[in-house]
Amino acid sequence: MSNPGSPIPGRFSGLSNKLIATIIGVIFLVEIVVYLPSLANFRATWLEDRLRVGVVAARVLDAVPDVMSLPRSLTDRLLTSAGADAIVYRREGQSQLIELAEPVTPERVTTADMRQRDLATQIAGAIDTLFAGRGRTLRIVGEGDLDESLIEILMPEAPLRQEMLEYSRNIGLVSLGIAAITAFALYMLASRLFIDPVLRLADNMLAFRKAPENATLILQPSQRRDEIGIVERELADMERDLASMLRQRRHLADLGLAVAKINHDLRNTLTAAQLLSDQVATLDDPKVQRLAPRLVTTLDKAIGFAQSVLDYGREAAAPPQFVPTEIRPLLDDAAFEARLVGHPAVVFVNEVPDGIVLDVDAGQMARVFVNLFKNAREALESDPRPNRPGAEVTATARQDDDAFILAVSDNGPGLPPRARAHLFEAFEGSARAGGTGLGLAIAREITEAHGGMLRFVETEEGTQFEVALPHRPTA
Structure with missing residues (x-):
């Protein structure tokens, strides 16, 4: 998790x-x-220039009947202007050679055939020249200006390599x-x-997190219609919802703390009143004897309501501690705690x-299951039907794909429409008058929290709830 105090990278850092x-790359x-x-x-252009100088020299040779009669100074100037050590001119099966007065004997010779014009050969020759080092002699071969004529020039490769290095630089x-x-330019545009x-989104998220x-830290989205505009609007909506939810949770927490304190004091007061009513119930006054049971029942309901609210407020968020548990005894114990076992009018059937x-x-x-059994018992105890069948609460089990389903059903009057509309909502989903709806x-x-699901199942008679657990039976 990132540190909430981590600084946002500057303009020339990070992204x-x-x-x-x-x-740049x-x-x-x-x-x-x-x-x-x-x-x-x-x-290639540099070599072509040298070949053109060689062609000029070849024309001079053609104009002179006897090449050997040419002054040495003239041939040296021709070779110097071409930067060459020797020039060979071939035409009609004859070869003519002019070279410096002091011939050069090359140790390493590489050939550049200008008759090959494909790009791959030219690139390979350029790379070879660039990384060849010093001391090589270059033999340039190309066509002359006349048909079937050929020009060859021998020259040091160093001048070509030097100019190629300067060109590369x-x-x-x-x-x-x-x-x-x-x-x-691209950075300024992208920035x-x-x-x-x-950066604006990152700054806003860090500030809002603190x-x-x-509400003043909620992002004000721009009018952009691209993906960044969508992110801005979605982030602003999320921050508004989160701020509203946190304010609501704070209010509810404060309210819950106040209610818990009130309920605690109220429960103590009601307990004292219950003790007093028990004493009053022992009096011989007929009017007291007639009203005392109602008073006791009312106090019991008030104490139960206060206790339910306290239990719900104290409900811990600790994760379940999973251990292998045998289900049938667990259901028997839950039925006993819910006062189903030994009930004079309701039969509990454990079919697991x-x-x-x-x-x-x-x-x-x-x-x-205590809550489910208790709801079923109370529904059967308050069943108003005159010809009702024998009251019965049944627990069954079955395997369904990846879930193990435990069902609790009764043959009572069923849930009223108001309770069905607010099932599983605290203080809303009670099926009886004075109930809190906290059980479900x-x-x-x-x-x-167990990774399962509690659901209500529509049945023709009575009420049925199913607890679907993702854990397969281990035995």
């Missing part, structure tokens, strides 16, 4: 650095792709300038369109087979 480096990659053909073309400087200017909005209930073991928190899951709300929370 900015990555963007600039990416732009892409530009240099493009320059390299363009550089190699350009360098090969430079080398110039290309590098130009490329660096172009990369810098292009990167700056305005992307980086600044992202004070999420401060012996030996079924699930990984559950036994204490929490028992509370789920607590049962649902516990079941969901």
Whole structure:
């Protein structure tokens, strides 16, 4: 998890650095792709210039009947102007050679055949010349200006390599300038369109995280219609919802604390009143004897309501402690706690087979079934039907795909429409007058904490709830 106090990277750090480096890298990659053909073309042009000088020298040779009669100073000037050690002119099966007064004996010779014009050969020759080092002699071969004529020039490779290095340096400087200017221009554009909005979002998220209930920190989205605009609007909506929810939770927490204190004091007061009513109930006054049971019942309901609210407020959010638990005894104990076992008018039938073991928190899951059994018992006890069948609460189990389902059903009058409309809602889903509706709300929370689901099942008679647990039986 990121540190809420972590600073936001500046304009030239974080995404900015990555963007600039990416732009410069892409530009240099493009320059390299363009550089190699350009360098090969430079080398080919340089060699062509030397061949043209050789052609001029060849024409001089053609104009002189006897090459041997040419003054040595003239031949040396021809070779010097071409930068060559020797020139060979071949035409019609004859060869003519002019060379310096002091012939040069080359140690290493490489050939540049200008009759091969394909790009791959030219690029390979340029790379070879650039990395060959010093001391090589270059043999340039090309066609003359007459049909079936051939010119060969022997010259040091060093001048060509030196000019190619200078050309590469110039290309590098130009490329660096172009990369810098292009990167700056693209960065400014990207900064305005992307980086600044992202920094604004990051600043807002960090500020809002420190004070999420401060409505002034909610992001004010721009009018952009692209993806960043969508993120801005969604973030603003989320911050508004979160701020509202946190304010509501704070109010509810304050209200809950106040209610808990009130209920605690009220429960103590009601307990004292219950003790007093028990004493009053022992009086021989007929009017007291007639009213005392109602008073006791009313006080019992008030104490139960206060206790339910306190229990719900104290409900811990501790995760379940899963241990292998045998289900049938757990249901028997829950039925006993719900006062089903030994009930004079309601029969409890446990149809869950012996030996079924699930990984559950036994204490929490028992509370789920205590609530379900208690609701079923109270529904059967208040059944107003004159010809009702024998009151019965049944627990069954079945395997359904990846879930193990435990069902609690009764043959009572069923849930009223108002209770069905607000099932599992605290203080709303009670099926009887004076109820809190906390039982089903607590049962649902516990079941969901187990990764399962508590659901109401429509039946023709009575009421049925199913607890679907994702754990398969282990035995």
